[in-house]
Amino acid sequence: MSVKSLTNFAVIVLLVFVLLRGGDPSPGPGPVPDVDPAPFPSDGLAVLIVYESADKGTYPPSQLNVIDSTTLRKFVKDAGGEIRLFDKDIDAQYEAEKWREALAKPRDSLPWILISHGGKGYSGALPETVDATKELIQKYK
Amino acid sequence: MTFISDTSRDLILDPGELAPEIPQGLSTGYEERDWSAAPYGAGYAAPFDIQVIPRAEWRDRIKDMEAEKSRLTDFCDMEGLTVLDQNGTNYCWANGPTHCVEILRVYQGLPMVRLSPASIAAPIKNYRNVGGWGEQALKYIVDHGLCPQSMWPANAIDRSLDNTTSREARQKFQVSEWWDLDPGNFDHLMTCLLLKIPVAVAYNWWRHLVMALDPVALDGGFGIRIHNSWGTRWGANGTAVFREGYGRNRANPDEMIAPRVTTAS
Secondary structure (H helix, E strand, C coil): CCHHHHHHHHHHHHHHHHHHHHCCCCCCCCCCCCCCCCCCCEEEEEEEEEECHHHHHHCCHHHHHHHHCHHHHHHHHHCCCEEEEEECCCCCCCCCHHHHHHHHCCCCCCCEEEEEEECEEEEEECCCCHHHHHHHHHCCC | CCCCCCCCCCCEECCCCCCCCCCCCCCCCECCCCCCCCCCCCCCCCECCCCCCCHHHHHHHHHHHHHHCCCHHHHHHHHCCCCCECCCCCCHHHHHHHHHHHHHHHHCCCCCCCECCHHHHHHHCCCCCCCECHHHHHHHHHHCCCCECCCCCCCCCCHHHCCHHHHHHHCCCCEEEEEEECCCCHHHHHHHHHCCCCEEEEECCCCEEEEEEEEEEECCEEEEEEECCECCCCCECCEEEEECCCCCCECCCCEEEEEEEECCC
16 A cells, blocks of 8 residues: 555544544533443432532522522432532532542532433533533433 | 512511510520620631622522522422421520521432431530520531431430430531621621522520521512521411511521531431
8 A cells, every 4th residue: 555545544534533523412511521431330310510619609590590409309309310419528428439439520610510320421511501401411311 | 570579478577576575485595696705707617708699689589599499498398398496495596507407408419317406505505405606506516516316306405315326426417618697797698598508597686596598589678588496386387587677577687607518428
């Protein structure tokens, strides 16, 4: 194979790679769109929202509604899941291991959401509305 | 059109509507905080240090909270968490902060656990049924924690309950972050309530400490919804609404503490 043929082949492989990556739909806002592996181990649906309680006043009101929503909690519980909403500095030493693991995962910003159900999951910035958050969780129910 | 909260289920207390004496069979127990020994923001509790939410935003935020069912009242309703009943003890000053912890746990998605005010008040006061102030209760919760009522009945003043088992159990029910709010500062109080942070509020005119849980938009002003610690037979199922202002049946407290993060357990 000539040098020119090798170069063409490399370009084609690169194009295919970029097209495949670019066609991957993002499950929501945030820089970590990968769904596998789950960010923390949980057989059932488990959702953790991490925030800074002293900064709640700086969050947009619609995003604050996500953290504060009873309907979101009910949405998760009705699906047989569990949900926790933790300050980033909460003392979780007495909590189940899955929540401790979830809390220890790296985050790029706050508030942050981690979802796990079996082998699938998500870790990323918290969506800005209750509906968008429900849509995101729906994918892993 | 100006938004006004739905208060059809509330008892709104205005000056003159509550007898100055304590209703028969009910007790209080708040002692005015010793501000020289425990000064605002310079003592045990950290001062409130976040930006106050402007009044211009209050009605819209309250409207959103009521529409989204994100008031602390909605969390209590969701979990069936009712008011405490100090049942003749002088431990109102421990009931308020204890109820704050109960509600914070539910807010954080933790299992609802009924906690014992006497498990902190009794040791603080050397097992005497006497008054105190909110910061004293908060300090004990931060340092030692609360016992579940299953282990230490809510109003039991009994030294034998303080043992190795209960001391171990109470470590799971501590507070790790909290604020001291500027006494009488209604904007501090409303900012916490708009952010769903319950506040233990004390009134010298009432010699009583209760818990504030919701901001309320009223015709011509604002108020707060409180949970008293006199059981469900008082007020509207144990709750009432005070309008902004100073003095009897008014909302601006003489002491305010706001625990905002509890141990996860």
